[in-house]
Amino acid sequence: MKNKYSDILKKLKLKITPKRIEILSILDRENYFKSPEEIWQLMKKRFKKIGLPTVYRNLEDLAEGGVIFRIIHPDRQLYYYFCNNKDHHHHFVCISCKRVSDVDYCPEKEVINYVSKRIKGKIISHIFQINGICNVCMNIESSLGGTK
Amino acid sequence: MKNKYSDILKKLKLKITPKRIEILSILDRENYFKSPEEIWQLMKKRFKKIGLPTVYRNLEDLAEGGVIFRIIHPDRQLYYYFCNNKDHHHHFVCISCKRVSDVDYCPEKEVINYVSKRIKGKIISHIFQINGICNVCMNIESSLGGTK
């Protein structure tokens, strides 16, 4: 029970390795979504020998375990975001600074009725992500463009 | 004003070419989402010389124009779906047969309040997709597994 990240890995039944701790630490440090490549670059500062496949493998395992989330991005690259929130929720993603905020509102309840009545299908999962400009970026924008 | 697809292309200010007509026709024929590769295979039945890049280029342009939609898929490949519905809407995607149904319910209104109050950001766009089993596949399933 060394620290927060060890606990997370233990719960996921993943071996506690320095690389995994570092990945979690990097993603937890700031709420910005990052690509495997970006994470790799940051990892290389601490580990001389670190392969990109290791980053991919671990990101996949951690996402599988629900500790980190995939952000949906038009360029179809993978982006990940660390998440302390264990409850089902969604994300507000700032397209300017890549900051991610949790959104506790979920449209599923409203949609179940629609689908069961009109489509008569069974819902398995849903994807919901809100893209926008966060308040930090809005303030930066307005302070740049304003008449001061 | 030859036909429906010519009109669509005209509105998008895209030249009316046989390849583009065929792409629209293929996607409109059935409400199943298809990959560029799959569409290409179908195109080759009619056009001996048809390049995959042409399919990609046109799918991108047509999606840009809002005539076809990208389906979000875990494998991160591109999938497209033709859409007659001009109003803002979302999709129910059957993970079994790839059939797509329009969902007129949109969670944006409920979410605007949340975002404006708690995140204090500006919503630019949102991604919403419901994955499930459509009624056709449910009936097939139940007829296979049922006691007859």
Next chain:
DNA sequence: ATACCAAATGAAAATCATTTCTATTTATAA
């Protein structure tokens, strides 16, 4: 109908994110 020009296309090659493979190393349980 014809000529012109920008847009569209084919073909080959490049790109680039992601995955696989295999030998080696490491974390952990006994």
Next chain:
DNA sequence: TTATAAATAGAAATGATTTTCATTTGGTAT
């Protein structure tokens, strides 16, 4: 401490998508 299954490095493969460039074609003005 040792055994062993999991994790890793490094190189190579994969595979979808994009780019480049030479050629063709659709639409418009004549």
